[in-house]
Amino acid sequence: MTESPELPPYARAAHRIETPRLILRSLQVDDAAAFTQVYSNPLNSPFGGAVGNKRTEAEQRANIEKQALSTARGENAWLVVILKPDQVGASSNESDLKQLRVHDGFVIGSAGFNMFHVVPESATLLSDIGALIDYRFHRRALAMETLQAVIEYGFSVLGVTVFTLETNAENVPFRALMERLGVPIEKITEGGRGHGEEGDEASYRFGLDEWKVMKQNLIANSKWYL
Numbered sequence: 001m002t003e004s005p006e007l008p009p010y011a012r013a014a015h016r017i018e019t020p021r022l023i024l025r026s027l028q029v030d031d032a033a034a035f036t037q038v039y040s041n042p043l044n045s046p047f048g049g050a051v052g053n054k055r056t057e058a059e060q061r062a063n064i065e066k067q068a069l070s071t072a073r074g075e076n077a078w079l080v081v082i083l084k085p086d087q088v089g090a091s092s093n094e095s096d097l098k099q100l101r102v103h104d105g106f107v108i109g110s111a112g113f114n115m116f117h118v119v120p121e122s123a124t125l126l127s128d129i130g131a132l133i134d135y136r137f138h139r140r141a142l143a144m145e146t147l148q149a150v151i152e153y154g155f156s157v158l159g160v161t162v163f164t165l166e167t168n169a170e171n172v173p174f175r176a177l178m179e180r181l182g183v184p185i186e187k188i189t190e191g192g193r194g195h196g197e198e199g200d201e202a203s204y205r206f207g208l209d210e211w212k213v214m215k216q217n218l219i220a221n222s223k224w225y226l
Contacts, residue, residue, distance in 0.1 A: 145225035166204070182214035186205045
């Protein structure tokens with residue numbers, strides 16, 4: 001009888017992270033309707049990069065089922081970002097909220113670990129991460145809180161060694177978010193139409209020691225939301 005290979009510690013049936021205002025957890029099939037409302041809205045991905053944002057609700061249901069399998073195998077860990085009910089705020093539109101309601105709050109975005117990759121020579125565990133917050137909930141530092149939670153969870157719970165992030169070079173809001181976090185840009189890879197044109201990519205990379213310094217600065221500047 002052939003034994004099943006031992007799964008890595010970041011291979012889990014589901015992930016869950018809780019912050020003061022948010023719940024970040026693995027997607028469930030019942031999230032499909034609300035998730036599709038957010039993820040398919042073109043105003044939430046004006047610079048591209050949201051893979052699968054053309055899927056219908058039925059297609060998202062099927063994809064969520066596939067994601068559960070890849071999460072359990074430790075290939076990745078996609079998360080839905082849920083705003084806790086007591087954090088909605090008076091400025092939120094009631095009809096919007098009804099469409100975004102799930103059992104534990106309101107779906108306002110997605111985040112998580114796009115991949116896990118172990119470098120055999122050094123046993124370094126790399127993970128590429130990202131976050132998307134619905135435009136209706138911008139200017140509340142929710143993207144900052146989301147990324148802080150994902151990074152902390154990755155380093156302290158999953159054992160990630162190095163994080164990478166990529167975005168369209170023209171995505172000024174995301175690049176500003178990285179600057180506020182204290183993550184220095186590693187490089188800009190030029191696309192076929194020259195620097196600054198669509199297709200150019202801004203890349204970021206940092207390890208635990210660098211993150212500790214960033215975290216201290218965030219705390220000192222009252223920008224730590226966990």
